[in-house]
Amino acid sequence: MKGYLVLLISLLLAGCAGQAVSPSDKSSDDAANAYTQLGMQYLRGGDSANAKSAFLRATEIDDDAVQAYSGLAMVFQLEQESELAENYFRQAISIAPDSAMLHNNFGAFLFSLERYAEACKELARATEDPFYNRRAQAFENLGRCYQLIERSDAAEHAFKRSLKLSPMRAVAIIELSTLSLDKGDDEQAATYFEQFSQMIDAKQTQHNAKSLWLGVRIARLQNNAIDASTYGLILKNLYPDSSEYRQYKESTR
Structure with a gap:
């Protein structure tokens, strides 16, 4: 599968050179998704330079490529470029404001910067989605966040919700x-x-x-x-x- 994806990207590079592709076209959606998946593969392999290139190409093809913006945020978070990471997190959330995953990841990022009050707000948003498959983890994270801003009652409630789910x-x-x-x-x-x-x-x-x-x-x-x-x-x-x-x-x- 990995080899097929790399081949697909090389074909897209050849086919799209010198052309403007409308983001609404299905072919552009496929191309953006392919670049995003390639970026994720590079990111998992620790190759941040190529990950950034792939994610950026996805956003050039489709400026609503939310997973590519999220990927860029994760790359810059790993590279400790906090301002860039935050900008890309916010851009991703502006496209998909109801994404529990994005709010959870952004909340964890803010938590790592010790911006606890802001982190709690993002993590609370993540817990609102009853279908989020990591909702128990989000409640647990939220509880830890509330403890650090001295909201013990809210922390206790969040931890209990976490245990109800898991x-x-x-x-x-x-x-x-x-x-x-x-x-x-x-x-x-x-x-x-x-x-x-x-x-x-x-x-x-x-x-x-x-x-x-x-x-x-x-x-x-x-x-x-x-x-x-x-x-x-x-x-x-x-x-x-x-x-x-x-x-x-x-x-x-």
Whole structure:
């Protein structure tokens, strides 16, 4: 299939040279789509220069080639050209304003720039589409975003929506356990943590620094010194430079 696509592009290059093609023609749609797919192949292969050329050619053929604009945004994001990436994200969204995928990707991009309030708005838009196949992930991302702008209630709601859609989302479970503990609902925090522990036992997820520190805190509340020490030892061995381990050390003084 890859060889066929490359051949198709070479034929298009020969056939379109010196011609103006109307974007409304089906042949132009096919050409734009072919260039876009070629750009995606280059992007997956780490060849950003050829990816940009292919995506740009797609936009020249069809100025509504939304996936090509999205592709350019991703390339420039990888190249840390943030201003260019943002411009292409916005251009793609202007063409397809209801695309949950675009809002989710743009939200993740803004999140990476620590523009959390703007990121939350984009991620919230992504969750509005009931047919979006990554909606559970979008709710989880939205919850994390709300936490960073200190909207704990909204974060809790987003994490719960994520679990409704996909009950095995480890990040949402740990965050809900942490939120419950922070507001004094120790029983609910322990329930969520037990759910996470069952996923650990089934090898469906792995501990991280946050989950281990949470395990320490919950074990202490349950007067389970053995589990608290075990989680603390794992935290020390696996994440000695983490903020969670620093909190653990301070708590033992």
